[in-house]
Each structure stands twice: as C-alpha cells, then as structure tokens.
Amino acid sequence: MELVCPAGTPAALRAAVDAGAHCIYCGFADETNARNFPGLNFSRTELTEAVGYAHARGAKVLVAINTFPTAGREALWHSAVADAERAGADAVILADLGLLAYAAEHHPDLRRHLSVQAAAANPDAINFYATAFDVRRVVLPRVLSVEEITAINREIDVETEVFVFGGLCVMAEGRCSLSSYATGRSPNMNGVCSPPEHVDYATEGNDSVARLGGFTIHRTPKGGAAPYPTLCKGCFTSGDKTGHVFEDAVSLDASALVPRLAQAGVTALKIEGRQRSKAYVAQIVRAFRAVTDALDARRAPPALALARLSEGQAATTGAYAKTWR
Amino acid sequence: MDLTIAPNPFFWNAEFVRSFYAGLAEAPVARVVLGELVCSKRLPFWQDEIPQAIAALQAAGKEVALTSLALITLKRERKLTADLLGLGLPVEVNDLSALHHIPEGIPFWVGPLVNVYNEGTLRWLARRGAKRICLPPELPMASVAVLAGVAQAEGVALEVWGHGRLPLAISGRCYHARLHERAKDSCQFVCDQDPDGRDVDTLEGQSFLAVNGVQTLSQAYACMADHAARLQQMGISALRLQPQSTGFDAICADYAQLLAGDMTSGALISRLSAAHPDMPFCDGFGHDGAGANWRGKAVLV
Structure with missing residues (x-):
C-alpha cells in the first residue's frame, strides 16, 4: 500500500521522504489549499526543489489545490494548477467542479485526484467524477465504514485513498460552514x-x-x-x-485497521497534519511505513504506540466503525 | 424576484406534513421543493403524503421539484435517488452523486448544499442541464454579484437563501441519536421530538446551533429581508424560504409583500419578531462577516 504523508514545509517534506513516505502532499502558500495557515506551505521555487528531492529518492509529490475558487478570482486557482504541473508534481488534488473541468481541459496530462473536500461518499459520486473529469484516485470522506469502503471499491475503477491518522472532521468534508x-x-x-x-x-x-x-x-x-x-x-x-455534542477532543488512529483497509481494496493511506512539525511527520511516517512493509511482506503488522502523538491524547477509529454514527 | 420554498429538513409526522403543504398551496410562492433531504430513515413515515402534496401544489399553479438526499451513502439511498426522475418532476440535486442518475439533456435544479462558489462551476452545471441554482448560504455578496451575471448569460435562474435556520453541515453521525446516547442505526427516530431542530447553546447560554439528525443548522433564523432589494438589482430570481413548524404561511405572505414592494424590510422584521418573540435572527453572510451576526432593525409601522 502507498503511504501518503503531509508536508507543510520543505523541511517536513524532506523528513517525510527520508522516513520512507511513498508520496507527499503539500500546497501553495495561499488560499488555494485547505491548510492555509501562516508560515505554512510552499512557494513555486520551493515546490520545484521539493519535487526534485522526492523524485530523486523515488517518492511522489501531490499538490492539494482543494479549496473552492472565489468568483471573480479563479485565475489564482488556475495558475496554481499550471504551476504544479510546471514544478513536476505527480498529481493535483482538487475538489471544485469548475476547477476539475478546467484542469481536465487545459492540463489533460496532469493526473487528477479527487480531494476529500469533494466528499464523494458513494460509487455513483465517484463514477461521476471519474467519467466527467477522468479523476484517477478519490480520497474518501471520513463518513464511511470499512464495510462501505469495501462495497465502494467493488463498483469503481479508480483508486481509493483513506485517512488513517491525525485530525478528524466529524462533518462531511467540504460541506461544512x-x-x-x-x-x-x-x-x-x-x-x-x-x-x-x-x-x-x-x-x-x-x-x-x-x-x-x-x-x-x-x-x-x-x-x-x-x-x-x-x-x-x-x-x-x-x-x-x-x-461534546458533535465529537470529543479526539483524533483519528486507524493504524489497527490497516490490514482490513488493504482487504477492502484501498490503494493509499493518508496521514493528516500539514500543520505539524517535521519531527512529528518523520515519526508517524516511520511507524506507518513499518505497517505497510509488513503487509507487503505478508507479515503481521506491528502494533503502533502512537497514542502520545494524537491530538488531545485520545484516539478514535471514527466512522470506520459503524457504531461511531 | 419570487419565492421558492426549500425542502423541509425536519422530521414531521404525516398528518402535519399534509396540513403544511395544503396550507402552502394557498401561499403566494412560485415554487416548492419537496422530499426528504436529511435522513432516508424518515421517509417511510411520510412518503405517502408526497403525491398528494405535489397534486395540491401543482393545482395551485406552483412549480414543484423533488430533492435528493443531502448525503447519499447506502445502496437503498442510491436507489431512491435513481428513482426520483421517474416521477416526471425536476430533481433538485443536493448531493452531486444524483447527477450520475440524470442523463445529459434532462434539466435539473441545484440546491444550496452543492458547492457552487464560482463561474467555472456554475457554467459547467449550466451546460450539464442546470436550470435553477440556489447558492450556498455562506457565499459573500461579491461572489453572488459575479455569479448573477454568469447565470443570466447561461440562462440559469439563481436563488439566494432568504429565510430560515442555515444548513451549516451534514455528517455520517446522527447528533440527535448521540444526544439520546444512541447510535444512528438504533436512533428510534428521536429527531421527531424537535420539529424545528434541537437547540445547542454554548456553556454560557449563548444561542448557537441546532441539530437535526445528521444535519447541523444555525440556531438563528437567517432573514435576508434587508438584502432583498440589492439581490433583486443583481438579477437574483428568487429568495428561498425554509419551512418551519409555526407561522410559516404568514412568513411567506410577508416576504411576498416585501418583494412586491408593499412592505419594508423593517416592517417585515418587526412582524417576524412579534410573531416569534423567542426566535433569534442572523444575516451576517449578507454583510460578508460571521454568518451569526445580525444587523436587521425592526421598524414599527
């Protein structure tokens, strides 16, 4: 399985690559991505250098352009897609219909992933995005159980990526005001x-x-x-x-579910946390890489001691267990 | 500009639904969106009312559309969505996966729970067959103005949220069930106890949100009366009013008078406040600020 790891800074990206990430996702330093925090994210030059660093070590870079472009200012999002392609990104992660249509028309060779912010929660939605915009991978929203993910994978041809660790939205992503x-x-x-x-x-x-x-x-x-x-x-x-009417102060830890997610046909495991330090990123990536390596070698994966890295010190498997609902 | 009635997001019993839509047939509104928006588990309790309601509304000259669910995950829900078109009415898409079931060339409507934030998305939907789009409530007025121009060029009627608790979020988890220490699958339909949603206050007693099954609403009722004239100038074709369990016929009548120029927004707010003394209001999204803000002023007439 592919491990998709967060990087809020070039240093975090290098740390993730060195720790064994198969794939790193990041964004530009503006409102085109869903982690638009001060001091975070990449300039165009930094992205180009980061792609070079990752590619030289066999890792891929995905660029999240996953907010919904503002009316009258779409050019900012359009140039983000063009700049990601120019920097050599392996794919862009998009959520907005209009931006997907734009990227499919103007950058047909740039691989498109559907962001979790599009909240495509059933095979019809996923097949719609695959047919309309040739989306190759879908990041599933955190409203689905493992059983549902299994069923979805039987009805679609595109890859699925699921969150396994970090912050947890309790609402359908991209649909919360x-x-x-x-x-x-x-x-x-x-x-x-x-x-x-x-x-x-x-x-x-x-x-x-x-x-x-x-x-x-x-x-x-x-x-x-x-x-x-x-x-x-x-x-x-x-x-x-x-x-806590909506959710307790917990974060997601689905590390114990990785073998079941693999059986469910999931292609990639995503770790949340572009806002976290490079030391945190390196530690989580190493821990999950041990799990995916064990699975690839058909060994029992090690139990991870990640509790102290979880936000609020308490963890949940979220919607992956049906009782969460 | 005229009035569209949003699908009722709450869980009402069949009898209440029947009298509500019978009343609405007499109300000065141009169109009504019917159907279950929030939770498919509720539908068997009231779906037999839908054909009658359609007939009564159409007989009164109203346009009628059927909404999709807001969040479609189960096989049963996908089938429900696929079957919507069979009734021969326009489908209002409130989860994009409904589009998978609408063939190219069949016109449809788009509800406020679909993310239409920009020209590219609006144009794509228009070319796919969208004839009417209600914009997401959080959209800033500058965006509404830009999109109004694009919608006119594309031949799409554009709507803005006019009145009612704002639909802020949808989830896989049922908060009503959670508040009763139950899971969604064993909810025992507790959301029927709160015909306008269940209030959620801060620990300091500030009125804040309302839960309605898997949906989270604002506790304050959006009232865009002060913005109606500006929206009309932009070319917005309808204000959308969301059903509520009390006084809704009068609310429709007042907004109709506002649009006809027979009532000022201050008078409308004053009448609303008098009829619903405990109802908090908001119009912050109309001022490009926090949605919870309220600048409306009641003017006694």
Whole structure:
C-alpha cells in the first residue's frame, strides 16, 4: 500500500521522504489549499526543489489545490494548477467542479485526484467524477465504514485513498460552514477552520475559557488549560445534556485497521497534519511505513504506540466503525 | 424576484406534513421543493403524503421539484435517488452523486448544499442541464454579484437563501441519536421530538446551533429581508424560504409583500419578531462577516 504523508514545509517534506513516505502532499502558500495557515506551505521555487528531492529518492509529490475558487478570482486557482504541473508534481488534488473541468481541459496530462473536500461518499459520486473529469484516485470522506469502503471499491475503477491518522472532521468534508458561521472564514473559501485570529483565551473566575468568534467553545476549571476551540470538538449544552455534542477532543488512529483497509481494496493511506512539525511527520511516517512493509511482506503488522502523538491524547477509529454514527 | 420554498429538513409526522403543504398551496410562492433531504430513515413515515402534496401544489399553479438526499451513502439511498426522475418532476440535486442518475439533456435544479462558489462551476452545471441554482448560504455578496451575471448569460435562474435556520453541515453521525446516547442505526427516530431542530447553546447560554439528525443548522433564523432589494438589482430570481413548524404561511405572505414592494424590510422584521418573540435572527453572510451576526432593525409601522 502507498503511504501518503503531509508536508507543510520543505523541511517536513524532506523528513517525510527520508522516513520512507511513498508520496507527499503539500500546497501553495495561499488560499488555494485547505491548510492555509501562516508560515505554512510552499512557494513555486520551493515546490520545484521539493519535487526534485522526492523524485530523486523515488517518492511522489501531490499538490492539494482543494479549496473552492472565489468568483471573480479563479485565475489564482488556475495558475496554481499550471504551476504544479510546471514544478513536476505527480498529481493535483482538487475538489471544485469548475476547477476539475478546467484542469481536465487545459492540463489533460496532469493526473487528477479527487480531494476529500469533494466528499464523494458513494460509487455513483465517484463514477461521476471519474467519467466527467477522468479523476484517477478519490480520497474518501471520513463518513464511511470499512464495510462501505469495501462495497465502494467493488463498483469503481479508480483508486481509493483513506485517512488513517491525525485530525478528524466529524462533518462531511467540504460541506461544512460552521467556521464561517462563527467567524466569517471557512475551509471551503479560505482554507481555514476555526482560524486563530478569531480565537480568544481568557481566565474568568476559576475557569479558563476558549472562544471562537465570541462563542464559548471550551470552559475548563483552572489548572486545566482550555483546548484550542475547534468548533465541532467543543463542549455545549442542549436541553438537559452538557458535553461534546458533535465529537470529543479526539483524533483519528486507524493504524489497527490497516490490514482490513488493504482487504477492502484501498490503494493509499493518508496521514493528516500539514500543520505539524517535521519531527512529528518523520515519526508517524516511520511507524506507518513499518505497517505497510509488513503487509507487503505478508507479515503481521506491528502494533503502533502512537497514542502520545494524537491530538488531545485520545484516539478514535471514527466512522470506520459503524457504531461511531 | 419570487419565492421558492426549500425542502423541509425536519422530521414531521404525516398528518402535519399534509396540513403544511395544503396550507402552502394557498401561499403566494412560485415554487416548492419537496422530499426528504436529511435522513432516508424518515421517509417511510411520510412518503405517502408526497403525491398528494405535489397534486395540491401543482393545482395551485406552483412549480414543484423533488430533492435528493443531502448525503447519499447506502445502496437503498442510491436507489431512491435513481428513482426520483421517474416521477416526471425536476430533481433538485443536493448531493452531486444524483447527477450520475440524470442523463445529459434532462434539466435539473441545484440546491444550496452543492458547492457552487464560482463561474467555472456554475457554467459547467449550466451546460450539464442546470436550470435553477440556489447558492450556498455562506457565499459573500461579491461572489453572488459575479455569479448573477454568469447565470443570466447561461440562462440559469439563481436563488439566494432568504429565510430560515442555515444548513451549516451534514455528517455520517446522527447528533440527535448521540444526544439520546444512541447510535444512528438504533436512533428510534428521536429527531421527531424537535420539529424545528434541537437547540445547542454554548456553556454560557449563548444561542448557537441546532441539530437535526445528521444535519447541523444555525440556531438563528437567517432573514435576508434587508438584502432583498440589492439581490433583486443583481438579477437574483428568487429568495428561498425554509419551512418551519409555526407561522410559516404568514412568513411567506410577508416576504411576498416585501418583494412586491408593499412592505419594508423593517416592517417585515418587526412582524417576524412579534410573531416569534423567542426566535433569534442572523444575516451576517449578507454583510460578508460571521454568518451569526445580525444587523436587521425592526421598524414599527
């Protein structure tokens, strides 16, 4: 199986390649990608150099251009596709219909993957993108169980890639406006979710409070620091219930499911975390590479001790287990 | 500019559905989108009402379309989607996979849960057969203006979210079931207890969101009355109003008067607030800010 690893910086990309990543995904330093964070991502020159570094070591580079272009400013996204091809990228990861159509027409030889942001959650959706835009691989949304992924792979001809580790969206990706409702900035339009410039931490009485756009997302007793106020991981009240209405402060760890995902016909395993450090990336990549190598050699994969690398120190297998729903 | 009624996102019993659409047949609205948007498990409880509702609405001269589900994953749901066209009405695509079942050359509508953010996407959909598109609520006004021009050139009627709790997210997980400590597969249809969704407040009591099965809505009701004139100037052809369980006939009548120039937006807001004193409002997306913001002012007349 192919291991697809995140890189927010050229240094992280080199660390991932050196740690054994088969494939690295990254983006340009602007709102054309869904991890548009300050200090992150690649210039055109950096991407060209990074592709050279990866290719020389047998690794591929995928460029995520997976936000939805703004009306009147599509040229920024169009030039990102052209620049990715010029830099020698092995594929672009796209979500927007219009941008897929543009890339298929103007860059037919540049391989197209469908981003998780397109949330193609059934064989009809995947076959639609494959037929209309010759998409070769689909990153599956995190709403599907392993059984459903198996069934999907029986009905499609394109490759599938699934998330196995890192941050976890509980909503169908690319179809969530919670962040813009609270802050005016969203993953789809701006490549950010619950953005830091709208975050406010305060100490009030005995509590530490984390707010997003003025809405209280966490309130923890003094001594415990309030976690980062990612909207869907917040603690809220509904009627007589108070708690994590949408999702607990957990992140995804499907490392134990890798053999089943391989049986389900999955081609590639994706690790989330372009915002994470190069040391983190290297550690996760090495751990997962041991798993894929074992599978390729038909050995039992090692159990991974990744718990301390998970956000919030707690992990879930998310929608891969049907009971999560 | 006229009025389109969005598919009802909530789980109402058959009797309530029947009286709701009978009432809507008398309302001054141009068209109605019917069908189950949020959860296929609900459909057997009220689907027998759909043919009657279609007949009543059509007899009253309204255009009727059928919505796809917002998130299609199960085989049963794919079959439901494929069968939609068989009823001979336009299908409103709210999950792009519905397009797989609509042959080239058959006209269709596109709902606000499909990501139409730019000219390229709008043009592609128009050339594939889209005749009517409701834009995603989070779209900034500058984008709406650009897309209104493209839509006119492509012969597509463009709609903007006008009223109702904003559809903010859809998930594989059922939050209603989760709040009752159940999983989606064993939900026992608890979303029927909340005819307008279940309120979710912050720990400090700020009204914030509402859950509706697998859907998350804003708790505030979008009211774009103050923006109607500007949208009309841009060439937007309809405002979309989302069903709610109380006072909806009056809401339709008020928005119709607003569009006809017989009521000011201030008066509309004042009437809405009087009829629904506990209903929070928002129109932030109309001001390119946080969607939750509200600048509307009630003007007593």
